[in-house]
Structure formats: C-alpha cells, structure tokens
Amino acid sequence: MIFLISSIAIFLLSALLALLFQEEQTKKSAALGGVMMGSLIGLIPAVRVLGGSGTIEDAWEGTLPGLTLRIGLDGLSAFFLLPILGLSALVACYAWGYLKGQKQLHATLPWFPLLVASMMGVVIAQDGFLFLIVWELMSLASFFLVTAEHERREVRHAGWVYLAATHLATAFLLVFFLLCFQQAGSFAFDDFATVPAWPFTGLLFCCALIGFCTKAGAFPLHIWLPHAHPAAPSYISALMSGVMIKTGIYGLLRACTFFPSPPLWCGELLVGVGVASAVLGVLYALMQHDLKKLLAYHSVENIGIILIGIGLGLIGRSQQYPLVEILGFGGALFHVVNHAMFKGLLFLGAGNILHATHRRRLDQLGGLIRRMPITGVTFLVAAAAICGLPPFNGFISEWLIYIGLFEGAKAFAQAPFFFAVVAIVGIAFAGGLAVTCFTKVVGGVFLGSPRVAWEQPVHEGRWQQSLPMGVLAFCCLLLGIAPQLLSPWLMTALAGLGVGTPVGEMAAPLATLWQLSCAVAIPIGLLAIGLLVRYWFIMSKRTRIAPTWDCGFAQPTPRMQYTAASYAEPLGTFFRFLLKPTIHFQKPEGTFPARASFEDHVDDLAERTLFGPLTQRIVRVLTWIRRRQRNQVPNYLAYIFATLLLLLLWEVWIGI
Amino acid sequence: MEWLLIGALLMAFATLGSARLGSCIRAVALQGACLSLAPLCTVGALADPHRLFLATASFLIKTVAIPALLFKSLRQAKIQQAVAPTISLHLSLLGGGGLLVGAFLAAGNFSLPTDPYPPLIVPVALAIIAVGFFLLIARTKAITQVIGFLVLENGVFLFGITLLGEFPLTVELGVFLDLLVGVFVMGIMIHHINRTFDHVDTKALTALKDSE
Numbered sequence: 001m002i003f004l005i006s007s008i009a010i011f012l013l014s015a016l017l018a019l020l021f022q023e024e025q026t027k028k029s030a031a032l033g034g035v036m037m038g039s040l041i042g043l044i045p046a047v048r049v050l051g052g053s054g055t056i057e058d059a060w061e062g063t064l065p066g067l068t069l070r071i072g073l074d075g076l077s078a079f080f081l082l083p084i085l086g087l088s089a090l091v092a093c094y095a096w097g098y099l100k101g102q103k104q105l106h107a108t109l110p111w112f113p114l115l116v117a118s119m120m121g122v123v124i125a126q127d128g129f130l131f132l133i134v135w136e137l138m139s140l141a142s143f144f145l146v147t148a149e150h151e152r153r154e155v156r157h158a159g160w161v162y163l164a165a166t167h168l169a170t171a172f173l174l175v176f177f178l179l180c181f182q183q184a185g186s187f188a189f190d191d192f193a194t195v196p197a198w199p200f201t202g203l204l205f206c207c208a209l210i211g212f213c214t215k216a217g218a219f220p221l222h223i224w225l226p227h228a229h230p231a232a233p234s235y236i237s238a239l240m241s242g243v244m245i246k247t248g249i250y251g252l253l254r255a256c257t258f259f260p261s262p263p264l265w266c267g268e269l270l271v272g273v274g275v276a277s278a279v280l281g282v283l284y285a286l287m288q289h290d291l292k293k294l295l296a297y298h299s300v301e302n303i304g305i306i307l308i309g310i311g312l313g314l315i316g317r318s319q320q321y322p323l324v325e326i327l328g329f330g331g332a333l334f335h336v337v338n339h340a341m342f343k344g345l346l347f348l349g350a351g352n353i354l355h356a357t358h359r360r361r362l363d364q365l366g367g368l369i370r371r372m373p374i375t376g377v378t379f380l381v382a383a384a385a386i387c388g389l390p391p392f393n394g395f396i397s398e399w400l401i402y403i404g405l406f407e408g409a410k411a412f413a414q415a416p417f418f419f420a421v422v423a424i425v426g427i428a429f430a431g432g433l434a435v436t437c438f439t440k441v442v443g444g445v446f447l448g449s450p451r452v453a454w455e456q457p458v459h460e461g462r463w464q465q466s467l468p469m470g471v472l473a474f475c476c477l478l479l480g481i482a483p484q485l486l487s488p489w490l491m492t493a494l495a496g497l498g499v500g501t502p503v504g505e506m507a508a509p510l511a512t513l514w515q516l517s518c519a520v521a522i523p524i525g526l527l528a529i530g531l532l533v534r535y536w537f538i539m540s541k542r543t544r545i546a547p548t549w550d551c552g553f554a555q556p557t558p559r560m561q562y563t564a565a566s567y568a569e570p571l572g573t574f575f576r577f578l579l580k581p582t583i584h585f586q587k588p589e590g591t592f593p594a595r596a597s598f599e600d601h602v603d604d605l606a607e608r609t610l611f612g613p614l615t616q617r618i619v620r621v622l623t624w625i626r627r628r629q630r631n632q633v634p635n636y637l638a639y640i641f642a643t644l645l646l647l648l649l650w651e652v653w654i655g656i
Numbered sequence: 657m658e659w660l661l662i663g664a665l666l667m668a669f670a671t672l673g674s675a676r677l678g679s680c681i682r683a684v685a686l687q688g689a690c691l692s693l694a695p696l697c698t699v700g701a702l703a704d705p706h707r708l709f710l711a712t713a714s715f716l717i718k719t720v721a722i723p724a725l726l727f728k729s730l731r732q733a734k735i736q737q738a739v740a741p742t743i744s745l746h747l748s749l750l751g752g753g754g755l756l757v758g759a760f761l762a763a764g765n766f767s768l769p770t771d772p773y774p775p776l777i778v779p780v781a782l783a784i785i786a787v788g789f790f791l792l793i794a795r796t797k798a799i800t801q802v803i804g805f806l807v808l809e810n811g812v813f814l815f816g817i818t819l820l821g822e823f824p825l826t827v828e829l830g831v832f833l834d835l836l837v838g839v840f841v842m843g844i845m846i847h848h849i850n851r852t853f854d855h856v857d858t859k860a861l862t863a864l865k866d867s868e
Contacts, residue, residue: 634792641789641792652762652766
C-alpha cells in the first residue's frame with residue numbers, strides 16, 4: 001500500500017513542481033523525473049500482486065456523509081497497471097530527448113505526471129465515485145496534452161472533438177454507476193459484485209459499452225482517435241494510444257465482474273463491434289496518407305481484436321465452456337500488454353521521424369533506414385508485431401484468440417457458432433490487410449530514397465529516445481519467443497476476472513505457442529547467421545559501389561518511385577463502395593503532357609453518416625435557442641432556481 | 657430560539673418588500689445577527705469552542721463587515737437608492753409567501769435530525785434559500801444581486817449549523833469560504849460594471865450577447 005500511495009504522491013508533487021518552475025530544464029526534470037520515479041515505485045506492488053501475494057485494499061472515510069473512497073489492487077488492476085506504468089516510464093525517458101529544443105511543448109508538461117497519476121487512479125479505484133473522478137481527471141489531463149500546439153487550427157479542432165467524445169463517455173458512465181449504486185446501495189465495486197439479481201442488465205450493459213468503448217475507440221465511437229493522435233505531440237500519442245485507451249478496456253472488464261452471468265447477446269454484441277472495428281479500422285488505415293493518422297486507425301483495429309477476445313470470453317461464460325472463456329479473456333488481456341508495447345514503439349518511431357524531417361505525409365518520406373537505423377529497425381519490429389507475425393508478441397495474443405474462436409466454432413451451435421466464424425474471418429481479413437498496410441508504411445518511409453529534399457540533415461534521435469525504443473523492441477521479441485514468462489501473471493489477472501480455475505487447460509495452448517515461436521525463430525536465426533557469414537565473406541573481398549541497371553532510364557529521379565498511395569490504390573478501388581474516396585484526378589493529356597496529378601482522400605464512415613449529420617442538427621437547434629435567448633443574468637438564475645426546485649419536489653414527493 | 661428564526665424569516669421578507677437599497681442592506685445585516693446568535697442560544701454553547709467561534713465569526717462577517725462594505729460601495733459608486741424590481745414589490749411579497757408555504761409543505765416530508773435546534777429550522781432555512789433565489793431573479797441591480805446572494809447564503813448557513821455536531825470543520829470552512837468568495841466576486845462585478853458602463857444594472861450585461 002505504501003508504495004502505491006507514495007507513487008501517486010510523487011506524481012502529484014512532480015506535477016506541482018513542474019507547474020511552479022519556470023526555467024525549462026528544471027521544469028522538464030521535475031515532470032519527467034517524477035514520472036519515471038513514481039512509475040518504478042508503483043510497479044513494485046503491481047508485480048507483487050501479480051506474483052500471487054494477495055490483493056491490497058484500503059478505504060478512507062470521506063468528510064461527506066455516506067461516502068467512502070476505496071483504492072485497492074487485485075489481479076486485474078495490477079495487470080493493467082503493469083503496461084501503464086511501464087510505458088509511462090519509458091515514454092518519460094523518450095520525452096527527455098524529444099523535448100529538447102521544442103519550447104512550445106514545455107507549457108503542458110505539468111499535465112503529463114497528472115495523466116499518469118489519473119490513469120493509475122482509474123485502475124486502482126475500487127469504487128464508482130472515485131473512479132468517475134479520476135476518469136474525468138484523466139480526460140482533462142489528456143485534453144490539455146493533446147492541445148499542446150494550440151496555435152494550429154486542426155489541433156484545436158481535434159481537442160474539441162476529443163473533449164466532446166470523452167464527455168459523452170462520462171455521461172453514459174455516470175448513468176451506469178448511478179444505476180449500479182441504486183441497486184447495490186453503495187459505490188463499492190465489491191458491493192456491486194454481490195448483488196444477487198440485476199434488473200435491466202441490458203440497459204446497464206449498453207451504458208457501460210458506450211461509455212467505455214468511446215474511450216477505447218471502438219467503431220463507430222472511434223472518431224476522436226484519428227483527430228487527436230496526429231494533433232498530440234508524439235510522446236503523448238504513444239502514451240494515449242498505448243495505454244490510455246486501454247483504460248476503456250479495463251472498465252469494460254471491470255464491469256464484467258459485476259455481472260456474474262451476463263446474457264448471451266452481450267458477448268455477441270461485443271464480438272460484432274470488435275469485428276467491425278478491426279476490419280474498418282484497418283481499411284481506413286490503409287487509405288491514410290498521414291503516418292500518425294494511420295497509426296491511430298490501427299489502434300481502432302487492435303481495440304477491435306481485444307473486444308473480439310472479450311466478447312468470446314463472455315460467450316464462453318454464458319455457454320459454460322471454460323476453455324473458450326479462458327482463451328478469449330486471456331488473449332484479450334495478452335493483447336492489451338502487447339499493443340501497449342508495439343503501438344507505443346510505433347508512435348515513438350513516428351515521433352523520431354517527425355522530429356528529424358518535420359513531415360508526416362507518407363508520400364514525402366523515404367529512404368530513412370540508412371539515415372535512422374535504430375528507428376528503422378525498431379519500427380520494423382513493431383510493424384511485424386502489430387501484424388501478428390511470429391516470432392513477435394502480437395502473434396501470440398492473436399493466436400490465443402484464434403484458438404479460442406476455433407474451439408468455440410467446434411463447440412457452439414446456432415448464433416454463437418455464427419459469431420465465432422464471423423470473428424475468425426474478420427480477424428484473418430484484418431490481419432492480412434494489416435500486413436499490406438505496414439508493408440506500405442515501411443516501404444514508403446524507410447526504403448527507397450527520399451522523395452523531397454530535407455531542409456536539414458536527417459539524423460537519428462538522441463540516446464534517451466533510442467533507449468526506450470530498444471527496450472520496447474526487445475520486449476516485443478522476448479514475449480514472442482517466451483510467452484510463458486507472462487502466463488503466471490495472466491493467470492492472476494484471469495482469477496481477478498472471476499475465471500481461471502482450470503489453469504492446466506491454458507498451459508497446453510501456451511506450451512504449443514512456445515514451440516511454434518521457436519519453429520519460426522530458428523529459421524530467422526539461421527538466416528541472420530547466414531547474412532553475417534555473407535557479410536564477413538564480402539568484407540574480405542574488394543568491393544565496388546556502382547549503380548544498378550536502371551532499365552534504360554537515363555536520369556532517374558526520386559519522384560519516379562512507387563508511392564505509398566499507389567501501393568494502396570488497388571485495395572482502395574476494390575473497397576470503393578465502402579470507403580467512398582474523394583478523388584481529384586488530372587490525367588496526362590496530349591503527346592507531351594505538361595502536368596498531371598492524382599489525389600484521393602477518404603472520409604470516415606461514422607463521421608460522414610452518423611456524427612456529421614447529428615452534430616449539424618444539434619447545432620441548428622442550439623443556434624435556434626440561442627437566438628431566442630435574452631441573455632440576462634436573472635434569466636439564467638431563474639433556470640437554475642427552477643431546476644433546483646424541481647429536483648427538490650422530486651426528492652420530497654417521489655424520492656430518488 | 658424560535659424567535660430568532662422567525663426574526664430571520666421576517667428579515668428575508670423585509671428585503672423582499674423594501675423599496676430602498678439602504679433598508680435592504682440593514683435587513684440583511686439584522687438577519688445575519690439573528691443567525692449568528694442562534695448557535696449561542698443552544699444548551700452548553702458557551703463551553704463549545706466550535707459554536708462560540710462560529711457565532712463570533714459569522715456575526716463579524718454577516719452583520720458588520722459585509723453591510724459596511726455594501727454601504728461603502730453604495731456611496732462610492734453613487735448608486736441610486738431605488739431597488740428597481742422586475743417583479744413589483746407587492747407581487748414579490750406574495751411570491752415570497754407562496755415560497756414559504758411550499759417550504760413548510762416540503763419540510764414536512766424531511767426527517768432531518770435538527771438537535772439541538774428546534775425542528776422549525778428546516779422550513780425556515782428552505783424558505784430563506786428560496787427567498788434569496790427569488791431576490792436574485794426579481795431584482796436587476798448588481799448590488800441587489802449581492803444582497804440576494806447573501807440571503808441565500810444565510811439560508812445555507814442555517815442548514816449548515818444543524819450539521820455542526822458531526823462535521824464541525826467542514827461546516828465552518830464551507831460557510832465562510834463561500835460567503836467571502838461570493839462577496840468578492842460580486843464586489844469585483846460591481847466595480848467592473850461601474851468602471852465600464854457607469855451604472856450597476858445587470859441588464860447592461862446583455863450587451864455581451866454572442867453575435868451571430
């Protein structure tokens with residue numbers, strides 16, 4: 001307990017110090033040093049709890065009557081605390097190098113420790129009241145971090161979209177927790193879990209789903225992600241995409257512990273949402289030209305995969321197939337950790353690229369692997385991991401979910417069978433498109449030669465930036481080759497989720513995984529040895545550097561290279577009915593064409609058909625009301641008075 | 657004890673019914689005095705430091721400091737003495753009577769522990785809060801807004817002192833901070849309005865309406 005409290009105290013203190021100090025260097029040291037120290041201290045109890053030392057709990061009687069604030073750490077909380085604090089420490093280290101010479105970003109530094117503290121608060125809060133408070137704090141802290149470069153118009157727009165989305169989420173969560181409170185008579189999560197029979201489970205589940213999925217970024221509530229991630233500074237994108245959106249997943253899993261036996265349709269709905277997110281997320285990612293926007297859509301895809309896992313677990317629970325339940329939940333939890341690693345790494349890599357070249361558009365980059373080898377290699381590792389390719393960690397978690405789905409398809413009948421098959425097809429489809437998408441990114445950004453001339457020499461980031469990226473890449477590989485390292489912790493987390501008695505059943509799939517990873521790692525290792533031998537062989541010979549055969553092009557220029565957009569174009573054309581791209585195409589004409597251009601642009605389906613028209617209507621109504629407003633202080637007071645009076649009457653004559 | 661509460665209630669009506677700002681301020685000051693004496697009229701008050709402190713401090717603030725400040729701003733800003741109601745004084749009094757009836761009806765359904773105060777304190781507090789709000793709505797001058805806010809605060813204070821036994825510090829801090837903050841904000845507002853528009857009518861704030 002003492003470690004938890006002191007960790008939070010360090011975060012708050014460092015936020016305060018960073019606010020007070022004006023001098024840049026001290027400000028940075030206070031914020032980033034505080035985050036690193038607090039994270040490392042906070043990791044101690046998380047590892048202990050996951051190691052099986054039992055749960056920690058504490059409660060404070062508040063000053064308000066009938067209110068007790070409870071914090072605690074059980075298996076589930078500790079399992080989420082691990083990536084949150086781990087990635088925060090690494091991101092703080094990265095930011096140390098990244099922030100050098102970026103004056104405008106220093107002003108928002110005090111929010112950084114506050115964001116980490118509130119994320120930690122979300123997972124250790126053990127009652128609904130405290131949970132809502134830290135949840136709101138987390139939203140506000142991340143809002144201020146997203147709008148760090150508020151001079152730019154699109155950043156402000158992104159900030160507002162995010163703020164609206166996050167308030168929508170909180171509104172639904174407020175309803176959810178109040179309804180729970182009404183049934184249980186207290187805000188404590190333990191009391192929620194002991195309610196014998198929940199009335200209107202459907203309403204509660206839908207409130208939780210909308211609230212948590214908005215934060216997590218599941219389709220069609222994901223619209224804030226592709227706005228906020230490109231707008232935020234890269235180290236914040238890494239933190240938000242890597243772990244902050246996972247607090248939505250945590251909330252969903254926590255809500256699952258309140259309802260011991262959810263109806264079947266809950267799981268099916270989650271699988272449906274998951275498949276939609278995974279497939280549409282990756283399709284939209286494929287059509288993006290902006291590196292960070294593309295990565296944001298990949299977050300939508302990965303959240304979809306996690307949701308499929310959770311939905312599968314719930315279906316397994318209601319159909320009473322413990323193996324399917326364990327594989328579903330286990331795969332989802334494993335993917336949470338994995339996604340934190342590789343998505344964090346990808347955004348940090350994108351940060352390095354942006355820092356070095358000041359460009360985010362894929363069609364303006366190229367040939368970076370020679371100039372930024374560390375970024376290039378770690379980005380490649382992360383890309384392979386996010387595509388679910390062995391021997392990296394993404395493969396392991398997706399594989400667990402696959403096995404669960406196949407087990408489910410074998411065991412289930414009727415509707416659950418249908419959903420299992422749809423999910424298998426969906427994940428496979430998303431996986432294939434993800435590989436296409438990342439070949440496009442790596443090919444466009446790192447291979448070939450630069451498509452435009454850089455303003456200044458492009459070079460690798462500082463060691464503070466390279467170190468955390470190396471650590472993350474190593475972790476991706478380590479968990480891919482030895483996933484059983486994580487399995488005891490996974491078991492503790494699953495026990496916290498209310499599953500996991502038959503531990504032996506999980507051990508068998510994990511054991512096969514290890515063999516599978518080795519089977520892939522050995523050929524790759526042999527290939528690497530072969531390359532080394534070849535390198536050594538070549539080194540001993542005399543070499544000459546000369547141009548390759550250029551197919552008769554006398555004067556090739558970098559602009560002749562195949563671009564990322566043209567790589568994705570066939571798929572975009574194929575899915576035209578769904579993506580509805582806007583195309584501006586000027587064909588080359590005549591014998592000696594002077595100019596020709598091609599440009600395409602994809603609008604988000606949810607934004608185009610759902611949220612765009614919806615906000616338009618709302619704005620119209622609100623404008624109408626505002627025109628009729630007399631804007632006098634007494635009028636507003638009268639509104640307040642009338643509301644209070646109504647509430648009083650309600651309380652007196654009807655009761656809450 | 658009851659006569660103090662009834663005095664406070666009457667003073668609330670006096671603020672509703674008086675046509676001049678000066679008498680309004682005096683009524684609020686007197687109401688503050690009634691309220692701050694209330695904790696002293698309970699059994700064993702003189703031995704309880706919390707109640708003693710509350711009584712002295714609230715007397716100093718509610719009866720001495722704030723009315724003095726209000727009179728000073730009245731003189732300095734050369735505010736006209738008329739209260740300028742949007743709802744006429746007679747109608748205001750009638751409305752106040754309605755609110756009083758509503759408060760007593762509503763309070764019948766509460767079962768709050770009011771010990772050591774008489775149970776009358778709950779409807780009186782409710783009525784004073786409602787009258788305060790009514791003043792905020794029915795008067796336009798910024799200084800009457802301050803007075804309405806003070807009446808409102810007095811009602812909240814009455815509710816608060818019933819909780820004194822259980823949460824002494826919270827009540828004390830809450831009461832005084834709220835009051836000070838409120839007066840500060842309103843004071844700045846008056847000052848500001850005086851400087852820019854040369855009069856203290858909140859109607860002038862309408863000029864801030866969003867342009868479309």
